[in-house]
Amino acid sequence: MFKRRDFIKTLGLTSAAWMGMSNVVLAGIQSDSIQGDNAPFKPIRVRGRVHISGQGIHRVAVSDGRSVVLTNSSGEFDLFSGSDRDFVFISIPSGFDIKKQANGSAQFFQKIDKIKSEQNIGFDLKKSGSSDENHHFLLLSDTQIQNDYEANQLLTVSAPDVQQTIKSLNDPNLFGIGCGDLVFDHLELFKEYNQSIQMYDIPFFQVIGNHDMDLGVRSDALSNKTFGSHFGPTYYSWNRGEVHYVVLDDVFYIGNKYIGYLGEEQLAWLEQDLSHVEKGKTVVVSLHIPSYTGAVTRYPDRDTIGGTVSNREYLYRLLEGYNAHLMSGHTHFNDNMIQGHVYEHCHGTVCGAWWSGPICFDGTPSGYAVYEARGSELKWQYKGTGLDINEQFRVYEAGYHPDFPDQMSLNCWNYDPAWEISWFENGMKKGAPERIVAKDPWSMELHTGPELPKRREWVEPQLNDHMFFFRPESKDNLMVEVKDRFGNVYTKNV
Numbered sequence: 001m002f003k004r005r006d007f008i009k010t011l012g013l014t015s016a017a018w019m020g021m022s023n024v025v026l027a028g029i030q031s032d033s034i035q036g037d038n039a040p041f042k043p044i045r046v047r048g049r050v051h052i053s054g055q056g057i058h059r060v061a062v063s064d065g066r067s068v069v070l071t072n073s074s075g076e077f078d079l080f081s082g083s084d085r086d087f088v089f090i091s092i093p094s095g096f097d098i099k100k101q102a103n104g105s106a107q108f109f110q111k112i113d114k115i116k117s118e119q120n121i122g123f124d125l126k127k128s129g130s131s132d133e134n135h136h137f138l139l140l141s142d143t144q145i146q147n148d149y150e151a152n153q154l155l156t157v158s159a160p161d162v163q164q165t166i167k168s169l170n171d172p173n174l175f176g177i178g179c180g181d182l183v184f185d186h187l188e189l190f191k192e193y194n195q196s197i198q199m200y201d202i203p204f205f206q207v208i209g210n211h212d213m214d215l216g217v218r219s220d221a222l223s224n225k226t227f228g229s230h231f232g233p234t235y236y237s238w239n240r241g242e243v244h245y246v247v248l249d250d251v252f253y254i255g256n257k258y259i260g261y262l263g264e265e266q267l268a269w270l271e272q273d274l275s276h277v278e279k280g281k282t283v284v285v286s287l288h289i290p291s292y293t294g295a296v297t298r299y300p301d302r303d304t305i306g307g308t309v310s311n312r313e314y315l316y317r318l319l320e321g322y323n324a325h326l327m328s329g330h331t332h333f334n335d336n337m338i339q340g341h342v343y344e345h346c347h348g349t350v351c352g353a354w355w356s357g358p359i360c361f362d363g364t365p366s367g368y369a370v371y372e373a374r375g376s377e378l379k380w381q382y383k384g385t386g387l388d389i390n391e392q393f394r395v396y397e398a399g400y401h402p403d404f405p406d407q408m409s410l411n412c413w414n415y416d417p418a419w420e421i422s423w424f425e426n427g428m429k430k431g432a433p434e435r436i437v438a439k440d441p442w443s444m445e446l447h448t449g450p451e452l453p454k455r456r457e458w459v460e461p462q463l464n465d466h467m468f469f470f471r472p473e474s475k476d477n478l479m480v481e482v483k484d485r486f487g488n489v490y491t492k493n494v
Helices: 004-009 015-023 148-169 187-200 225-231 264-274 312-318 441-447
Strands: 043-052 061-063 068-070 076-082 087-090 109-111 118-124 134-140 175-178 204-206 236-240 243-247 251-253 258-260 282-286 323-328 335-339 342-346 367-374 377-384 394-396 408-411 420-425 428-431 467-470 478-483 489-493
Touching: 043 087, 061 076, 061 264, 068 076, 068 264, 134 148, 148 187, 148 367, 175 187, 187 225, 204 225, 204 243, 243 264, 264 312, 282 377, 394 441
Parallel strands: 043 118, 134 175, 175 204, 243 282, 282 323, 323 342
Antiparallel strands: 043 076, 061 068, 061 087, 087 109, 134 367, 236 243, 251 258, 335 342, 367 377, 394 408, 408 467, 420 428, 420 478, 478 489
């Protein structure tokens, strides 16, 4: 085991401070984090071992959300924690199975016994049956069920589609990420959400969303208790092949509302976590509220405090030197943003426009994303529920879009600047449609006005950055071709 002196250093405390801490609250720990009782903060020493069939595993990151330590050559760790912490968790190494809880979500953590000042916790891992250098994952954002009807839609419409995708991928290293707003404030529906996860029979990592929180509590520190009872910590990491994965909690509860914000404790944890990840690696960070979206410029007069992360620059700085991808949801539109070294994927949602119909309010189909990692290279497609995965855009006849009545329109929801879009007439390439910030005309039809859509009358069509317009000379043998950044070609004969 580690020496006591090294143990104390994990939190930068002197021996005198360690001896006196039982009656004080550590600097930076708010009184709310006492978890609602009046007991003073208690230091807790957690020792343990990470092993496979008794054989210790070296250099596995172990954390309580504040400190990160590595196992020694025997797989042992010694972690200085406290009664304000709920879990001890590991960053699952590459090449090992992701275990599942009974509810289907990933099992990588254990609860801290807040009564005991010293305790032992062990993690028994199992080697993967095949190399995970190449693997897939699914990103499902905003299932957001609020009642029995929506839970039934999730279980009988969306989940079977996901099952079919899982079957077609046939990847033993496949896992999923639920990117927040798993339910819509009715936390008792975590039961039905978990039923959908169990249907997939692959491990799922969960992200907390603003509608997954305990409301009416006195501070953000107390808002994740129900979520934690189902899924464990709200920020953590794991590894698959050459990719390092991170989940963050960027929903900061401020009483009667929330903001997009990453607290110092979480940023400090991420800094420690990434210090053990080699520069140049691919790092995938999932968080519910996007760090930034095109809606900031599409709607410059709107308050974005709950729609973007206000201190995102510090997250970007921590990700410097990595091939960084941010995975987010929350907005119910699809947006791809490239901010220097960071590529952010803001996803369309499983529930679309809050279970009111087949599309989000930007015209993106209700659905989810399919990602493939080959070594450190990441590829992706958006999969509309009930649609073939090669259905990547929609074309509208001239006259259908009320704002552009003399042009044909096209919505290519997963577009980014590396995509190429062209139209052909009689086999001859005529040009590239013009990209214009606009609304999707089908969304305008389904969602415009105080009485539409009937299930969610407050939903309105939204401007997006992936609408295109063109005027063909002839509709004879008219064909639209879309090529994504990976060279996949999708065509439609119009």
